Structures are given as C-alpha cells and as structure tokens.
Amino acid sequence: MTSWRVVSIHHVAVARGEDAIGEALFEQLLGSVVHEEPGVGFVERMYPAGDAFVQVLEAQGPGVVQRSLDRRGPGLHHVAFGVEGLDAALDELDARGVALIDRHARPGGMGTRIAFLHPSAAGGVLVELVETAAGGADDG
C-alpha cells in the first residue's frame, strides 16, 4: 500500500461569532492575517503560529459555518493535519471503514488539496487532512 504520513498540525480552525474579541486576541497573539479566502457562505482568515495557522471562519450567510454556530456556538471548529500522500491516506482510511466526508481530495485554501473525515470517526472531532503544494510539509 502506498505510504502516507501526517507531518504537522497544519491549522486549527475557529468559528467566530458576532463578537470580534476572539479574533482580536488571535491577532494580538499571532500577528496579522497572512491569507484571506472566501468559501461558500463564509470567509476564512489565516493567522500564523510558527509554521502552522489559526484559521478564523466567519459566516457570511447560510452554510457550514453558520450551521456550526447555530448548533454549538463560537469556538474550536476543526483540526487540520498536514499529510504527505493524501490520496494514499484516503484510500487506506476508506478501506479500513473510517467514515469520510470526502473520499477524494478536493481543492482547499492556499493552493492545498484537502479532505474531511466525519466527526463520528474521531470521537466528535472534525478532522481535515491537508496536502500542500510541497507535498504535505508546511510551506507557509
């Protein structure tokens, strides 16, 4: 089976509410936004934490971020691992019966390829796998 491995925590994502205080704290701790990108019903902003990022998700309308805010309120949303060999990882996880949201990688922010695992696979944690252009190692 083709090899794959997790090489980093690529980012930790936070669903922000109306209150700007949380995002202001991340900016104070981490410095200025290094990347901003729209999604479907939300915008994501990346703050640098060494080679990793905090990704602030702000709802702009109906969508996954607003649904998460409605259900659980603001706070931690998901963790994303940097992976080398994403396609091999997904094939192996799928073959082992791990519940996947994305069985095949799709384009993510910052030129990455991504896939989400279902929270039921990880004890209630939404897990994202990210492969960067460099093949999984952080190049941010």
Add this chain to the structure above:
Amino acid sequence: MTSWRVVSIHHVAVARGEDAIGEALFEQLLGSVVHEEPGVGFVERMYPAGDAFVQVLEAQGPGVVQRSLDRRGPGLHHVAFGVEGLDAALDELDARGVALIDRHARPGGMGTRIAFLHPSAAGGVLVELVETAAGGADDG
C-alpha cells in the same frame, strides 16, 4: 516591555468520551502515544503530529475534563500555543485586560510551563500558552 512571541501550535487537546474510536483514529493517523501523564481527575496522552501533538484527555473522575464532557460532550477541548517569553506574554496580556485563568505560569506536562487564557478572551476558545524547556520552540 520584554518581548515574547508565539512560535508554534504546541498541541491541540481533545476530550474523549467513553467511546475509544476517536483515540484509535488518532493513533492510526499519528502513531503511538509518546507521553502519558496524570492530571487531577484525568489522564493526558500525547500523540505526535510532526513537531506538534494531539493531547487526548480522558476523565478518570470529577474534574475539568469530566465537566467539559458533561457540558459539551467529547470533541476539541483547547489549543495550546508554544510561546517564547511566557512570563512577559502574561504580564502584557494582563496589563491589556485580557481575561486570564492563570495570571502566572504553572508547571505543565512534559516539563513545560503553562498558563490558560479564559475562553471569554478568545471568542469561546480555551487557549493555553506553553513554554518548553528550550524556551518555547518545540523540543518534543
């Protein structure tokens, strides 16, 4: 003012429930536990993710982990940033009126010094600051 900076995401912590499936997935993705340590009413186990860790928190009785499980169920619990200059960071955050759980650093796992910020300071996210023996850079 003495300088300080965030140098990494040191770990992401997960409160696990009765179900072992989530921890089994982290072991599958990340490999074997590299450190285990008891806390008050819980045990923490560290799984490696590059230079960072996933910290699985398992309740062993009454305490902060069980309270979190009772309130919010299993899932992401907090994010910990590696910091150089932890004492200076806490002094500055306190002076700026940021709500701190720990105004002064205390001993953490793996020989670190740690402090928690209050979730109200970070938009519902429980944030930990960690200074390693190497002065903040990951040495795990």
